[in-house]
């Protein structure tokens with residue numbers, strides 16, 4: 001075999017897609033990529049421009065990586081996805097994959113083509129890893145029993161809401177909720193029914209929330225809700241609505257019909273809040289005020305002393 005043929009054989013056996021791009025975004029050469037299992041052959045793009053092949057925004061982004069690699073003479077890393085809505089122009093007989101994630105390394109190479117500098121672009125299919133990472137992230141942020149945010153994810157979101165408030169004054173309110181006399185449910189019906197009572201409460205309250213509200217389980221039978229764009233009065237009304245809907249429903253277990261209730265504390269973000277502890281402490285104080293003054297109640301922090 002001639003040396004040139006040997007080199008081509010080796011290049012075409014590379015497991016990842018390996019592209020040579022010119023400075024202006026022309027596909028100079030395409031090698032390998034069998035292991036990426038995309039189902040289509042990129043060799044057909046040789047001679048075309050990125051702008052002929054990919055949607056404008058994507059071509060623009062890809063081109064910016066090429067230019068940056070050449071300007072800085074440094075390796076660039078990129079991750080991106082192809083999906084049915086955002087796909088390079090495939091031949092008619094090729095079905096676009098639902099979603100493929102790639103991680104690419106872009107490196108300037110000492111090769112001039114038609115008077116232009118060039119880069120090598122090596123793209124690896126990382127879809128499996130990406131989906132696994134996404135799933136692990138979801139699991140680490142979700143409460144097992146109820147499927148809503150766990151304490152960590154909730155406090156993270158609260159931190160985000162406070163940051164937003166500090167940036168553009170977007171107001172928000174915080175509700176802290178605790179199921180009343182929950183120990184009695186565990187003691188009389190058992191822990192398993194206690195778990196079901198928690199699920200029942202969460203499902204019921206969740207139905208009353210909208211897309212911009214954020215619900216989290218921050219303790220055993222303790223929950224919190226962020227109400228974005230809400231002042232104290234509308235938050236109080238919302239809390240009353242939640243309290244009443246639980247009070248008027250019945251949780252059925254072991255052939256018994258049980259009235260569950262919650263005590264709720266309400267506060268709103270203040271200019272003086274420089275971390276989430278102060279907001280959570282106010283909502284907590286208000287919630288304990290509801291407990292101390294009879295339970296199945298809503299209290300605003302401002303009126304609980």
Ligand SMILES: Nc1nc2c(ncn2[C@@H]2O[C@H](COP(=O)(O)OP(=O)(O)OP(=O)(O)O)[C@@H](O)[C@H]2O)c(=O)[nH]1
Pocket residue numbers: 145178179180181182183184186190191192193194195198219220221291295
């Ligand atoms: N079944 C079940 N019970 C839990 C879970 N997390 C906490 N608990 C129980 O919830 C009960 C909470 O009891 P307390 O904090 O004494 O409060 P309470 O009985 O709800 O009374 P008040 O809050 O004062 O109205 C404890 O018995 C915990 O063991 C859980 O995930 N599942």
